Amino acid sequence: MDEQGPLHQPVLPAEVVSALAPQRGGLFVDCTVGAGGHARLLLESGATRVIGIDRDTSALRHAARTLAPWSAQVELVHGDYRTLAQILDDRGVAAVDGLLADLGVSSIQLDTPGRGFSFRRDEPLDMRMDVTSGEPAAAVLAGIDEADLSRVIFEYGEERYARRIARAIARARSEAPITTTGRLAEIVRRAIPRRGYTRIDPATRTFQALRIHVNRELDGLEVFLRTAAARLAPAGRLAIIAFHSLEDRVVKHTLRAMQSAGDVPLRLLTRRPVTAADDEVARNPRARSAKLRAAVREDLEEAA
């Protein structure tokens, strides 16, 4: 697939629009703009201005194409949402009307050859969303201690054979560095008992775990959520989509804690996470594990 495609389908499209209420107009920040699918929905539904952030420069190229009809209203920023405060300060933006984060990796990143995310092709083991910084997965695998690797695979991959897999990787790398997705996938497949997996490729969970570790996907999530909430204008809304239970747990606890503490007058719009309906999952399998949580800033005079 080249840079033109495939068309990325944003998950929970109607639910995101309902949570963020862009028909109010105003400034919306898409902290993970990706191919621009959600940002386009926000603009089509009434958002006046969008700042789209992504740490992946190739995602920003996709977003620029998707959002070309609104180019006068859109600014795309290469950056990490964990530096949200700085990104807004640099633009003189004190408060925003809505903020979206659709966490994790995109299907484009997973499907584009050469990025090293997939065990379905044999290619250099990279897995970085931002190829301009950090260490590729091959370097991480070369340096990580076996016990730490086992913990990463267990926690981020929820992989019950984590210890065996970490041992097999440690043994294999002592023979030759593991530099390709194909070799890593083979090592993992051979480390798992024959009947360990039947429905998914045995390498799936290890690849997911390594990707989360390489991109530090869970680091700084709570601080980001607190920054995002603090930057909401009165009646501003926040919507977060998580795909991993660890990620969703941080989102759930942080939103609840902020609501109880009351530093920002935040009210949860979702007591339970919003998930995709069966027809969306049938169209877009990636939506199966998506969980949306949202909140609104409700200042006293408004609530009254």
Ligand SMILES: C[S@@+](CC[C@H](N)C(=O)[O-])C[C@H]1O[C@@H](n2cnc3c(N)ncnc32)[C@H](O)[C@@H]1O
């Ligand atoms: C699930 S996709 C978003 C898709 C997007 N909502 C759309 O409709 O096309 C997640 C995107 O977030 C980006 N991303 C992940 N972590 C990030 C971070 N810490 N800062 C900025 N972007 C990040 C990824 O590079 C990826 O493009």
